[in-house]
Amino acid sequence: MATTAPATTHRLPAVRDLLRSNGLWLWLIVAAGSTLRLQQFIFNRSFWHDETLLATAFVDRGFAQLVFEPLANNQAAPVGYLVLVKLVTVLLGTHEWTLRLVSLLSGLATLPLALAVARLSFSSFVARATLVGLVAVSPVLVYYSTEFKQYQGDVLGTLLILWLTLRFRPDHCREDAFWLALAGAIGIWCSHAIDFVLAGSGLALWLEMARRRDRRAWLAVNAVGLVWLVSFVADYLVALRSVPHNAYLAGFWATSFAPIPPTTLADLHWFREAALGLVYLGFLQMGTAFREVLPGWFSGPVHALLALTVLGSVALAFQRVRAAAMGAITLMTVLGASALHQYPFRARLILFLVPFVFLALAALVQQLHELPLRRAAPWLAAGLAAGVLWMPLRLSLHVVRHPHNYQDIRGALQYIADHRQPGDHAMLGSWTYPAYSFYAPRTGLADLPRFVYQPTINEVHNIRSTVRRICQDPASGRTWVLATNQIVANNRAFLEALSSLSPPLQTVPLEGGALFLHDFRPTGYCQRYRSTFPPAGR
Template identity: 30%
Template sequence: MRSNSFHMPYTISAELKKEPALQFKKSPQKRQFFLYTILTFGILFRLFHFVHNRSLWLDEIYLSLSLISADFQQLTAPLLEYQQKAPIGFLWMVKCSVLIFGDGEKALRLIPLLCGIAALICLIPIARYWLKPAGQLAAISMMAFAPPLIYHSVEVKQYSMELLVTVLCLWLYIRFYKDRKLKSRLLWGAAGALILWFSYSSVFILTGIGMAVCLSLIMKNDWKSFLQLCVPFSMWFTSFAIHYILITSNQVDQQWLLYWFRHYQSFMPLPLWSPDTITWLIRHLYTMLDYPLGLLWNFNTADSAPLRVIMKMSILPIALSLIGIYAFFKTDKRALALLTLPLILTLAASALERYPFFERLLVFLAPLIILLIAKGCDQTIKALPALRRRQLIIPALLMTGGFAASAAQVISPDTFGRYKKSYKKEALLHIDKNYQEGDLVYVYWNMNYGYRYYKRAYNIQYNAIEGSDKKFASVSPSDYIKQLRPELHQLEGKKRVWVVYNRKIWNDIGEIENRPDWYNKSHPGEFLYRELSHRAHEIESLKLDEVNVHLFDFSSAP
């Protein structure tokens, strides 16, 4: 059922009133209670991790170093320091937050947090427009509890803004599509034109919307409306062209990054009809249920792979998405095209190696798939009378995996972010807390960036020796240590020397993955630790998953 009203309570149509009495449908207060409870938990989960203030992980640090040191003009460069790039609108907004609130993680994460919360709230009118009450609850709960979407709401990267932009594009469509006034056309055009400067992925969303609308009008021979809509669409195209000429065209292809995404099979293979492509599509579309949608029940330990797939409850969202596609096809083909064309365009860009089909880069597609699944929820309830009095069953099943995982990450924040969980801050501040006058601190090369950020953000008292990356100048472990000896010579004779290194970062930014081969056969820092253990007495150590901190005495033999 479609409604142009975005305000509560939800209006029940005459058709629905003819159906058997449904307690859930007849109680707007109950619907509001469930919806706002879900919304509140979703916001609280995001606020908890914002306040918890975990350490920045490597990619966040790379971008943060530019955000705290560069000015607004420098942030317009095609590539920032450490080969980073992000939409100008996002960079400028975060820079404003840094100027107001300082260099700390919370200032850097404030804009992503606000975007994550705004995306959740703005999804409500969109859900009301296309979905019935049960589908609305399903959509909001999927968005509210997906662990990846919560994570990106407190990450110093642009993906939370990409998510918000998708939701805003959908909202602008339902707000302005039927409004024939020139003022409304201009407002729609201006909003879309501005959005392109805040989100790289918005080109897929806006192009999908434009294609869906134009195809619909052409099929109806409604050329008058077609010509009217050329106003906003031409404004979008002009903005994109300007952005491309000024920025995108100046961004050189980074060969190491292409190699990285090829290594992780993030580009759809060609030709489309090959078995490899079909297998790739099935695997990657299935993976989206986990990242970014967070729908899989990942708390089972079955030994059998097929049984694990079943126990992850993947069949339910897959079936509902297919049912949702069918339901939109029967009732609103334009909406179906609008929700599916951005995914098709993203896959096409992936096949051309212009946009990787890879976890965090797909966050912007989450609202589209959520709406398809939620539509399938509505259609299933409509088709099965037994579910009409138990409409919360399907939304409850859809939210269980995400809610359980997100609640567990609140109870145990160390699990938040999976492989992105970092302890750089804890390690560096541990040294700062226990630092004594006369101590030396040696920071291994793969902790240099973390040290540079936290030195400035937390006013760390010590000035560390920043280690050099000698792996490409060496041919073996012994040669590697030989290359490091000029640096290590500074440590000799010192009574207290702190050494900190990361055990999980093998390659620096811009380097080809897993090279050189001899270096990647062991944990980073292992050669260094072995050498120092032979030359000095170890006083104490602190091991924090990925980061090791050791205090050595070089004044006496071990």
């Protein structure tokens, strides 16, 4: 009687082959990056200040208003992005997660695109894994995949145009030019930053085709550029022309414009600062990337990463001239626009440049892998890859345990809703008011009276004048003071002024701030301004 071998013995070689498959491990990295983004998205943190400014300017507008009218609250966002978000909210309702869904999908789409770019750019698994891994675990890319802002779409646009540029083939120029033209023309409406990437792509291809003397491919590139130009002019006339003339935005980013030509040592220091800030942004930035210069930019690891990025850029120029030329021209274009005060070179506005930093470091890993050291070269390459991946991975793993919740205004208002008494009211600063106005109706506090003050350098005056208004209102009862993290962490004068008038009855710590319950009615200060004093237990 014939016997058959167990099926498991036949499967074992197949399983071993699968585990040895480089493609499998690259897709596992993609899956890990997707998990990081989904985990932060599902946590559904409260909107912070800038998100609520955009949300309050967005939610009550129709499609035509979003396209043709400037946003309120000094907000600027591409009309394509706004239209996509509006479509989502029309279909699924207006919630934090629907407003952030386009950013999440952009963040998820960057991962397979990074894999596609890696496969076109590098031959070794370790270099490919470096690029895909950096995109997957970069804390700032994970964060902006879950923020109601357009910056993750900028990164997606960079990777898409980079991939289409790298795969452009002169012998298939018509087909490749079509997709490049289409992606760029649509991208212009969905990203302000993609204009610089398109300049890098178009000029790099134009110069290459001219050098090759390939007239057919050169004409195809010219046609692509013409399509992009028409799309840009239309976007500018419809929506973009008001943005560079916004005086508030120009003043807000005043220190972020490139001093070209540099004439002083301070100007030269600006470029060093900007380079370190870009590297820090890609590797170590946690949460929102503010415009301020951070002490962490000047640390030893960031200087080392910048040096490796410069070396990697040189390596990329030898390995993939087209990619290196595209990155260099993109950088020069955005610096030129910054010198003309048309585009700030700082923080979240240059997030779209981060993939070029990662590409340079992956090129350096590839260069080490190709060294004529048969045994040492793979280990050197793997060591560098592990080193540059560990820093962002460590921070992203921390966020898995402690998701971002920069200002938990929603949690604070929900606590008030659960513990309010008749006569209660809220006291908050004007910077906190946009978030309050967005969340109050959603937490059942639309009817809660509020006293809003304008923060100045004299916090004692702010507090006393606001409490005076509270005391002069005969209907006012207890006061819920909503303080965000800037006040709790950095402004002791605010808290001391409150406590000097009335010690808090209750303190509720929150992510990104605190909630204080006060009753100013029995205080001597309040009685001076209140002719009729209701019972304290009201």
